[in-house]
Amino acid sequence: MDILIVGCGWVGTHIATVLVGAGHRVWATCTSVEKAQRLGAIGLTATVADFDREGEHPRLGREVFDVAIISVPITRKDGVDIVHRRFAGLVDFLDQLSFNQSFFFGSVGIYPKVSATITETTFSDADLEPKLLLGETALRAAYPNLNVLRLGGLFGFERVMAKYFVGKVCEIGYQTANFVHVVDIQGIIAAMIAAGSQGKTYNVVCPEHPLKKEVIAASAAKYGHGLPTAFSEADQTAKVVSPERLIADLDYTFEYRSPLKF
Template sequence: MRVLIIGCGYVGTALGERLVRCGHTVFGLRRSIAGAADLSAAGIHPLTGDVTRPGDLATLPDSLDWVVNTVSSSRGGPTEYRDVYREGTCSLIAALSSVDIHRFAYTSSTSVYGQMTGGWVDESAPAKPAGETGRLLIETEQLLLSAVSARQFPAVILRVAGIYGPSRGSLFQKYLRGEARLDGDGLRWLNMIHRDDVASALHAALEFGQPGEIYNATDDEPVSQLDFFRWLDSQLKRGIPPTAGESETTGRKRGVTNKRVSNRKLSALGWRPAFPTFREGYAAAVGVAQKLAHEENRPSSKPGRLSLLD
């Protein structure tokens, strides 16, 4: 297969590496040339271009089988979401109109489920996010679904949970820095997925996903915030974080939801996560943190290295 990964960053590079290992030819597009060496090292052909500039998309490779859109908003707000996700996807659909692709996969987010009651949600559950960024993700999904109906554009959508993995996992890093906080009683559910499992989920969606279908990509076991911290404490002996004060809970970008996201539909495609729960997924990072903590406790060591682990 000839594959183009648009926004070939954290997940895109892992996916590209995986596809190269399977013998596929992979192109990876980013805005700047800065990451080109990383892509080349992974066997991915680097391309530069910006999805917010339709002119840049005129020079995409003209023979492609699979296209994946893993562009991110680079931690931006509604303006970036609108430009990068909604308008960028619109430009991509137009740019690919003359290319006979077999599959297009897009990484949406489980943040589109605004549910607050802690119950299970699958793809048939209402996706009515409270915030503007979530609504822009839904509008992006709708653009793709309309293109599927109007002209058989072969789009498959993955709603991806909170991604963690090497150098990622914001709650874990906050825990190590002593900055993590519990929301209220800590019983809010977290839905997570390891980066390598997002890559394998995208691969499964490209191979077996049905155009016009939405699949949740999350691991097998949602965990409450409190249980996540309890497990980290059992491994690292750094205690349970305090409850957040009023000023720390306001102004969250994605709003607070409380739901357990089911991966049953994606599993029915034959996908299985290599890291079924956060315990397997964080084992390596916890091992490194334990080793650094052990070294810090030695009388001759320099203090503070643990805080560098991220």
């Protein structure tokens, strides 16, 4: 297959490495020459593209792809005007291409911070985080068959939760974890490609939701990191994002059912 990864960051690089190893041809965009060189070294055809800049976007040397995976982030510091411009530029870039199947990496941060079990249909659009919703709707308007994957907190390999809290007071330890291992993101995309999925919205998180303090303790023990100096009990939000829809639709078995196993 010919596959395009737009915004090839940490998750995209793992997916691309697996795809290239399986014999697929992979193109990618990234935001720096240095990153393009690193992607080229693992077998990708990489091009630098900045969708925040107005003007002509780069050509890839190919216009027809089997699959497009779009991983263009929206951060807390981004203003609505920046998100509008970024996704307008992204759609302009994608409009010069064609693809049979497409994926967009959203975030479970789109849901309100509440103590509840949350499915893809729990909230109306009015209750969702506006900037994250803007990204999804801008792409869905242009590509109605887009698959939206709302990813949990991203971990795996060198990304170990404990190392971010060594010697610190952890303010989030009593929150429930909505995390996912990068291996399962790749596995879910592979399952959706095999199924020919179109127009789906899925929560992509581990089925099990321990407290974050338990995840920190488990990863500290496994990888030899120190512990936080303390865990604040001020925030005990029990937000549980459910992946049951994708499990049922795809008959998917998570390799990492719990972040305690990362």
